[in-house]
Amino acid sequence: MSTGEEHVVGFIDLGTNSARLLVVRSHPDRAYSELNRLKEVVRLGEGEFIANVLQPQAMHRAALVCRKFVEMAQGYDAENIVAVATSASRDARNKDVFLKRLRREAGVDVRIISGKEEARLIYLGVSSGLKLGDEKALFIDIGGGSTEIIVGNQQEYFYLDSLNLGAIRLFTKFFSPLETGPVTQRRYKKIQRHVRQSSVRTIQRVKPLKFSRAVGSSGTLINLAEIAAKLCHPSGSGSVDVLTRADLKTVVAHLCGLSVEERAKVPGINPERADIIIPGAAIIDTLMEDLNLSEIRISDRGLREGMPIDYLSGSGDGEWMDHRTFRKRSILQLGHSCGFEEAHAKHVAELALQLFDSSKAAGLHKLGESERELLEYAGLLHDVGIFLSYRRHRAHSYYFIRNAELLGFDETEIAVMAVTVLYHHKSYPRRKHPQFAELDKRHRRVVRILCVLLRLAESLDRTHGQVVKQVEFRPKDKKTTQLNVTAAGDCQLEIGELQNHTWSFKKTFKKRLVLSLNGVEIDEPTNTDPQTVSS
Secondary structure, eight states: OOTTSOEEEEEEEEOSSEEEEEEEEEOTTSOEEEEEEEEEEOOTTTTTTTTTOOOHHHHHHHHHHHHHHHHHHHHTTOSEEEEEEOHHHHHOTTHHHHHHHIIIIIOOOEEEBOHHHHHHHHHHHHHTTSOOTTOOEEEEEEOSSOEEEEEEOSSOEEEEEEESOOHHHHHHHHOOTTOOSOOOHHHHHHHHHHHHHHHHHHHHHHGGGOOSEEEEESHHHHHHHHHHHHHHOTTTTOOTTEEEHHHHHHHHHHHHTSOHHHHTTSTTOOGGGTTTHHHHHHHHHHHHHHTTOSEEEEOSOOHHHHHHHHHHTTSSSOGGGOHHHHHHHHHHHHHHHTTOOHHHHHHHHHHHHHHHHHHHHTTSOOOOHHHHHHHHHHHHHTTGGGGTOSTTHHHHHHHHHHHSOOTTOBHHHHHHHHHHHHTSSSOOOOTTSHHHHTSOHHHHHHHHHHHHHHHHHHHTTTTSSOOEEEEEEEEEETTEEEEEEEESSOOHHHHHHHHTTHHHHHHHHSSEEEEEETTEEEOOOOOOOGGGTOO
């Protein structure tokens, strides 16, 4: 995105219960002005959490709403639409079918984000509406499928977590759709026990962080505060901006004594939440008890408001706001946690980027900056699996990358990095391999290119001595590409390893690869696909 121009961008947050739209006009100073916002209840997670399958009617509702949002954003001449999906989508076994349907019927590419990434975006959205300074705050966001918990001040977060606790998820677990009567105290206590068991480790980690205030966001908390203001303070002395634990107890007792039909008529309630309000209340009730919170301040900001802040951080020169720098920090944090050999990892990443740039200049591919960035990060993490064991370390690296919940990335980006690392040595990606097959056609092509570049880069530092200083692809003729290697010392082991991968280069780019070391062309050895011998 150019930093010197204004742009209109639409942001869609496709949650488990509601879908939200925010259309903004961005300004060169990374500020933005809001043009429109919209929220629709879609109940995407309805009926899902029994077998983790999105139901046809729920997907249909979501597609219709997303189509409406896209058309609205386009009405403002939006140049880009950024859409993310959260708990219901990331847990669904049929999420690929759903994403394809959204692309086909709504004309939007939706990215599924991890729970911790969801928490990070919520933090950006809520904290930006507060004046915290250096004061630490606890942030709690209760969604339909998950609850995010964050501790941070104005400038940074210190803790991020996402719990599989949400109003729709708990309703599915503890209630039948046919149950419409009051909720017994025994049933409510049973829900609380589940919340407590699911959040015990998070509570243990949050308590020592010594925050001075608690802030709650999401429709559930906003609605509970509105009910409390009318039920507990009918004279108008109550505030919808604060929910006290005492008022919450009163609200819970009142709502549990009513049928769903009666709850829908309670002053202050959103009738569409009448069935799921009690499971949602049980979550915040239990968290307030266990964290000893006397009150929680209510914010109407959340993930939707965090998305433009995150998007706009990709421009400008302020490093703390630089989205790419943030993503790289997340990558390096995983590397350090696994005790990676940093000098080797960074050298392989740098060589991989040289190979990417020169192969693009040589006309071998047409990938862009996003794929280049993922290759760099795959280079940095290619050996993290050694932390577990050297044997099968590529498979271990794949597992670490897929399961680390890297911040700033969506699930597809994480999968591309992980699969690229999985195939950075002998085995070539094939459709029969499940890790590769789960990618769509475009990203399978991306991985084939990136894994070849990464295996060449890793070979060029086989001794971990950083002897090879520069590499560059140059077209030699229509059927041949030459790789020029510049080294500052003996690199025969690197050249020998490099020659083992000329077959995968030819398989991917349909060209023969010849090597040149310090200006002298190297004789090409007889080479075959090693998978015909051993994988």
